[in-house]
Amino acid sequence: MKTTTDTIHKFIQQKQNRINTVLRDIIPTSYPPLLHHAIEHSLFGSCKRIRPFLVYTSFELFDNNLDKIDPLAAAVELSHTYSLIHDDLPAMDDDDLRRGQPTCHKKFGEDIAILAGDTLNTFTFELLSSTLPHHFTPSHCLDAIRYLSHATGGNGMAGGQIYDLYPIQKTPTFNHLKQTHHLKTGALITASVVIPAILGGASKTEKEALTQFGHHLGLLFQITDDILDVTSTQKVLGKTPHKDILQDKTTYVSLLGLEKAQQFAQEEADQAKDALHYFGTQQEPLTQLVDYIVNRKH
Amino acid sequence: MKTTTDTIHKFIQQKQNRINTVLRDIIPTSYPPLLHHAIEHSLFGSCKRIRPFLVYTSFELFDNNLDKIDPLAAAVELSHTYSLIHDDLPAMDDDDLRRGQPTCHKKFGEDIAILAGDTLNTFTFELLSSTLPHHFTPSHCLDAIRYLSHATGGNGMAGGQIYDLYPIQKTPTFNHLKQTHHLKTGALITASVVIPAILGGASKTEKEALTQFGHHLGLLFQITDDILDVTSTQKVLGKTPHKDILQDKTTYVSLLGLEKAQQFAQEEADQAKDALHYFGTQQEPLTQLVDYIVNRKH
Numbered sequence: 001m002k003t004t005t006d007t008i009h010k011f012i013q014q015k016q017n018r019i020n021t022v023l024r025d026i027i028p029t030s031y032p033p034l035l036h037h038a039i040e041h042s043l044f045g046s047c048k049r050i051r052p053f054l055v056y057t058s059f060e061l062f063d064n065n066l067d068k069i070d071p072l073a074a075a076v077e078l079s080h081t082y083s084l085i086h087d088d089l090p091a092m093d094d095d096d097l098r099r100g101q102p103t104c105h106k107k108f109g110e111d112i113a114i115l116a117g118d119t120l121n122t123f124t125f126e127l128l129s130s131t132l133p134h135h136f137t138p139s140h141c142l143d144a145i146r147y148l149s150h151a152t153g154g155n156g157m158a159g160g161q162i163y164d165l166y167p168i169q170k171t172p173t174f175n176h177l178k179q180t181h182h183l184k185t186g187a188l189i190t191a192s193v194v195i196p197a198i199l200g201g202a203s204k205t206e207k208e209a210l211t212q213f214g215h216h217l218g219l220l221f222q223i224t225d226d227i228l229d230v231t232s233t234q235k236v237l238g239k240t241p242h243k244d245i246l247q248d249k250t251t252y253v254s255l256l257g258l259e260k261a262q263q264f265a266q267e268e269a270d271q272a273k274d275a276l277h278y279f280g281t282q283q284e285p286l287t288q289l290v291d292y293i294v295n296r297k298h
Numbered sequence: 299m300k301t302t303t304d305t306i307h308k309f310i311q312q313k314q315n316r317i318n319t320v321l322r323d324i325i326p327t328s329y330p331p332l333l334h335h336a337i338e339h340s341l342f343g344s345c346k347r348i349r350p351f352l353v354y355t356s357f358e359l360f361d362n363n364l365d366k367i368d369p370l371a372a373a374v375e376l377s378h379t380y381s382l383i384h385d386d387l388p389a390m391d392d393d394d395l396r397r398g399q400p401t402c403h404k405k406f407g408e409d410i411a412i413l414a415g416d417t418l419n420t421f422t423f424e425l426l427s428s429t430l431p432h433h434f435t436p437s438h439c440l441d442a443i444r445y446l447s448h449a450t451g452g453n454g455m456a457g458g459q460i461y462d463l464y465p466i467q468k469t470p471t472f473n474h475l476k477q478t479h480h481l482k483t484g485a486l487i488t489a490s491v492v493i494p495a496i497l498g499g500a501s502k503t504e505k506e507a508l509t510q511f512g513h514h515l516g517l518l519f520q521i522t523d524d525i526l527d528v529t530s531t532q533k534v535l536g537k538t539p540h541k542d543i544l545q546d547k548t549t550y551v552s553l554l555g556l557e558k559a560q561q562f563a564q565e566e567a568d569q570a571k572d573a574l575h576y577f578g579t580q581q582e583p584l585t586q587l588v589d590y591i592v593n594r595k596h
Contacts, residue, residue, distance in 0.1 A: 032460040034464055035456070039452075089409075110389035111463055112460070114412065118416070119456045122456065123451050125447040129447060137436070142439055142440065145427040146427040149420050149421070149423040149424035149427060153420040154325075154329035154337075158420065159330050162332060162410070
């Protein structure tokens with residue numbers, strides 16, 4: 001058991017180091033200095049870099065040359081960071097702490113935070129359209145841009161945030177909650193495993209397997225988030241805990257109770273792993289990531 | 299004189315009708331209803347649709363089949379609308395009125411306005427990547443996405459808004475002001491004439507001529523905006539006038555005085571028209587647009 005935990009920590013650490021190096025130089029220094037500082041502030045800090053990990057690990061199922069996929073790994077992290085900056089704003093989740101440090105608007109003001117998020121969102125597409133074509137066909141590059149923009153838009157991440165703020169009904173049902181998280185968290189996580197497969201030349205079956213994996217992993221991620229909001233501390237979490245209870249928000253824990261939520265997390269974890277059977281032993285890092293997420297403390 | 303004015307009004311009206319029809323059905327009805335309403339609210343109202351006009355008119359220099367370019371005409375208007383929604387937010391320009399109606403956050407709340415802007419920004423790239431390839435090579439489509447994302451990002455529109463809110467020095471010089479507007483307004487206006495040229499297969503000389511035209515037109519647009527802020531009324535303008543004076547903002551009028559600002563506008567108009575000489579009589583609608591902008595009342 002210890003060995004597996006050590007291995008996944010090593011896997012994650014390797015990819016973290018890689019993506020941090022890529023991200024360190026990625027924001028154009030020609031940006032207005034204030035904008036550049038705000039973006040760098042939000043991009044670093046205590047970050048797990050799960051989405052880039054998924055990009056790299058999914059791509060390795062098809063191709064071992066990770067240089068090709070660095071821009072996509074960066075793009076999903078930039079997109080995730082843009083969503084965090086905007087979600088943390090006073091008009092939305094109103095959070096003071098993120099990644100173990102003050103949120104972007106707390107440090108730089110709301111106006112800069114809005115524009116930093118906007119810039120990251122836009123830059124994602126500039127990055128993909130200018131760097132992916134070095135290694136992939138123009139047609140595959142367009143597929144990647146189409147998939148990511150759909151996953152982060154009104155039928156994906158941004159739409160999910162709307163449902164999170166304004167649920168379809170005052171107390172959402174279990175299915176409403178699943179649908180909200182499928183958009184808010186699941187869409188970008190699924191994109192992080194499916195786009196590398198598209199670029200790597202995956203078959204239809206392989207893409208479908210990874211889509212299923214992404215759906216279950218995304219849900220698992222949200223359930224464990226809800227559980228940690230109840231069970232963790234600010235120091236370990238790097239953001240404000242007990243937010244859901246304070247905001248009287250419906251979560252898997254409030255709907256199911258802690259024990260059943262933990263059971264639901266395990267079921268999603270099992271289904272995520274099942275979806276990977278097609279890839280045989282090659283998918284070991286992804287399976288280990290699932291166990292890591294189930295057991296995560298922050 | 300009357301004839302020319304009539305002609306350009308007819309030209310503009312034709313393209314307005316076309317783009318309004320395109321825009322009417324473009325926002326996915328599968329979006330969360332609240333998001334859909336907020337976007338539709340911001341997208342319509344009293345709008346000149348200058349940027350789509352530029353897209354259509356520039357493309358007609360190379361190709362008369364406007365069906366091909368509808369998605370790009372929509373994309374630049376969506377991108378412009380996203381920037382208006384965010385610029386109007388209380389943390390930025392804090393405006394209550396836009397396009398003759400309440401701003402998005404006034405009607406729907408700040409959280410929805412932020413997400414409506416985010417969604418429009420993202421959707422621009424989904425639209426281009428999914429529809430342009432019906433008519434253009436994948437490589438040209440990537441060029442279009444790259445150009446637009448650059449023009450609206452941290453080295454374009456969003457960066458210009460940063461400099462507008464936080465000038466490099468307390469009282470910006472004439473050159474600072476030009477640089478700010480070159481990014482904030484000029485970049486998207488230039489994109490609106492250059493991207494159609496790229497897609498239409500323009501030569502390097504043609505692209506350069508249209509780039510110059512865009513730079514001067516963008517500046518002209520901002521100068522006349524500054525002039526109208528002083529000389530117009532809310533009813534005619536469809537937004538709050540005298541904002542610049544109330545906010546003690548440096549403008550071309552505050553720097554140069556009204557008369558010299560009008561003279562500067564005329565100089566930029568002349569240079570914009572000069573840049574079009576290469577195209578002979580074909581560029582008549584663009585020349586007429588320049589005169590229309592110089593003389594605009596809103």
